[in-house]
Amino acid sequence: EVQMVESGGGLVEPGTSLTLSCAASGFRFGDYTMHWVRQVPGKGLEWISAINWNSEDVGYADSVRGRFAVYRDNTRNSLYLRMRSLRSDDTAFYYCVKDIKYFFDSWGHGVLVTVTS
Amino acid sequence: QSALTQPAAVSGSPGQSITISCTGSSTDIGAYDHVSWYQQSPGRAPKVIIFGVNHRPSGVSFRFSGSKSGNTAFLTISGLQAEDEAEYFCCSFVGSITWLFGGGTKLTVL
DSSP states (O other), rough: OOOEEEEEOOEEOOOOOOOEEEEESOOOOSSEEEEEEEOOTTEEEEEEEEOOTTTTEEEEOTTTTEEEEEEEEETTTTTEEESEEEEEEEGGEEEEHHHHEEEEEEEOOOOEEEEEE | OBBOOOOOOOEEOTTEEEEEEEEEEETTTTTOOOEEEEEEEETTOOOEEEEETTTTOOOTTTTEEEEEETTTEEEEEOOOOOGGGGGEEEEOOOOOTTTBOHHHHHHHHE
């Protein structure tokens, strides 16, 4: 069974940093592009980052470019999102998502990041 | 990177058909046949119901269909059922390993 489990969320102050992790299982992790998608509670989905199978291609939404960095460790079947200079509008659930042919076929349950003073 | 435009809400009675639009531009929906649609119920992670404009993953009801015309994609749900009540999001690949979601449409089954 394909499974992604996010961790590392929590309550942080504006301007600080946080790194999210995603542990993947049930598929050949190293074969797939992976994404981070976030959702403010009660609001819409926002794609924020992707990384291809060998980390040679990465992409970011304008809202996080320069502050967030995505990386992966295929030996550990893990995806990461390093978030810096966090702002209140970064408060959201963050989903780890598996890509297959340009769409998102499997989602984690999400982890909540709350940025507040 | 402005979100794709979807109506905030649509509604229909059981058995009816509804269509949700998703409007982008010539650089996203108009440029690629990589439009997908996601269904999200409260408290749940999204689930893909359409990919590649008009393809259904296995296990998704034939009542869900997708199409595209120019810079606008459409999701049609026929034979509405109470269980279809959820929020629906469109998404398009926009090149250079980036994607864009729509703002979401809340479907109410009357």
